[in-house]
Amino acid sequence: MSTVLALGLVMVLGQGYAPPREGQAPLDTEREARVQRLGKQLRCAVCQGVAISDSPASMARAQLDKVRELVAENKSDQEILDYFVARYGEWVLLEPTTGGLNTVLWTAPVGLLAVGLLLIWLQSKKRGLPSELAPAPSAPDAAKAAPAAPAPQSPDEDPYLAQVRADLEK
Amino acid sequence: MNRAIGVGIALAATGLILFVMAKAFGTDPHAVPFMLDGKPAPAFRIKRLDNGEFVSLSDYAGRPLVINFWATWCGPCKQEHPVLEAGAKRFADRVAFLGIVFEDTEENTKQFLAQHGWSLTQLFDPKSTVAVDYAVAGVPETYFVTKQGVIRGKYAAPLDDYTLNARVSEILEDPAIEAQVKGALDGLTQAKLASFPVPADNTTIFVRALAVGGQTAEQILAMAKQSDELQQKVKQP
Numbered sequence: 105m106s107t108v109l110a111l112g113l114v115m116v117l118g119q120g121y122a123p124p125r126e127g128q129a130p131l132d133t134e135r136e137a138r139v140q141r142l143g144k145q146l147r148c149a150v151c152q153g154v155a156i157s158d159s160p161a162s163m164a165r166a167q168l169d170k171v172r173e174l175v176a177e178n179k180s181d182q183e184i185l186d187y188f189v190a191r192y193g194e195w196v197l198l199e200p201t202t203g204g205l206n207t208v209l210w211t212a213p214v215g216l217l218a219v220g221l222l223l224i225w226l227q228s229k230k231r232g233l234p235s236e237l238a239p240a241p242s243a244p245d246a247a248k249a250a251p252a253a254p255a256p257q258s259p260d261e262d263p264y265l266a267q268v269r270a271d272l273e274k
Numbered sequence: 275m276n277r278a279i280g281v282g283i284a285l286a287a288t289g290l291i292l293f294v295m296a297k298a299f300g301t302d303p304h305a306v307p308f309m310l311d312g313k314p315a316p317a318f319r320i321k322r323l324d325n326g327e328f329v330s331l332s333d334y335a336g337r338p339l340v341i342n343f344w345a346t347w348c349g350p351c352k353q354e355h356p357v358l359e360a361g362a363k364r365f366a367d368r369v370a371f372l373g374i375v376f377e378d379t380e381e382n383t384k385q386f387l388a389q390h391g392w393s394l395t396q397l398f399d400p401k402s403t404v405a406v407d408y409a410v411a412g413v414p415e416t417y418f419v420t421k422q423g424v425i426r427g428k429y430a431a432p433l434d435d436y437t438l439n440a441r442v443s444e445i446l447e448d449p450a451i452e453a454q455v456k457g458a459l460d461g462l463t464q465a466k467l468a469s470f471p472v473p474a475d476n477t478t479i480f481v482r483a484l485a486v487g488g489q490t491a492e493q494i495l496a497m498a499k500q501s502d503e504l505q506q507k508v509k510q511p
Contacts, residue, residue, distance in 0.1 A: 149409070195307045
């Protein structure tokens with residue numbers, strides 16, 4: 105009965121459901137939902153990047169049964185994840201932890217984006233892009249900066265363009 | 275100034291990318307890490323296939339142990355079966371060999387063993403609970419356990435005679451064997467043979483495989499020289 109309830113609850117939550125194998129006692133609804141949630145976080149040892157609760161492989165079923173057994177023993181989520189990490193390393197976690205070297209992985213995209221924006225800003229400042237593309241200064245800053253800012257060159261004053269025109273006229 | 279900052283950032287980004295690539299370089303992305311090396315072998319209590327009696331890890335306390343996970347549906351397992359059969363007989367007085375049947379039926383296993391030999395104690399793990407405890411990631415996989423009950427690595431491929439002997443020599447932890455291994459490796463380092471470089475995994479396996487069979491360092495060195503000579507002759511134009 106509790107298995108049916110667990111099935112219903114998990115289906116309602118749209119999580120999918122991997123039932124216990126033959127001979128293993130089902131858990132109550134709450135704990136079974138916990139088993140399925142933990143199963144989504146753990147990688148099947150014999151599959152290619154599939155969670156143990158999503159894999160039809162019998163080894164994945166065995167791993168999920170182990171989760172069920174540990175939940176039945178009132179182990180915490182962290183203790184259960186630690187059991188698998190102690191055997192397969194962090195490879196077994198479908199979502200890597202945020203500590204240690206993994207911090208670089210989590211922060212690198214943001215850092216690289218910031219670096220990219222900084223480089224664009226530095227280049228735009230150096231080349232004096234049109235004002236609509238350059239960052240808009242606040243009013244007082246703009247007033248202070250106006251005399252010091254280089255005036256945008258008109259195409260006529262550009263020595264390169266002037267040289268091109270002179271060459272074309274020859 | 276801006277240019278210097280740009281170059282600095284580019285160098286830092288390149289360094290970071292090279293560091294990440296260097297960490298991953300040479301590693302198999304499909305390989306499943308094994309973290310039980312050097313840890314106590316997980317306890318188990320499962321049924322023997324021949325008489326139905328329960329067997330525990332503690333029954334083998336004080337004895338080096340080779341545990342092989344296998345199945346009859348697995349081709350490489352069939353390929354290594356004769357190697358394990360011979361190994362179990364060769365080391366019968368020094369090492370215990372256990373087969374643990376993985377994801378298979380009793381009927382199929384008994385039929386296979388009746389046809390191909392049944393020297394190992396075969397255990398049945400119907401729900402793969404022992405396989406999960408041992409972090410099995412496919413079959414065949416063979417675990418080498420010292421007499422103190424500590425795992426000294428696993429071999430996740432079909433065993434050959436040389437590898438089995440070499441791995442068994444490690445779990446025997448026999449000072450006499452280790453002395454011959456050291457002597458032979460020192461001799462090979464000085465001899466600088468093209469076919470037996472030191473350090474190299476293959477050279478160590480060759481030396482250990484012979485040392486565990488009772489060969490002395492001098493005999494191993496002589497065999498290596500002879501083998502190297504033959505190999506050089508074969509390679510001659």
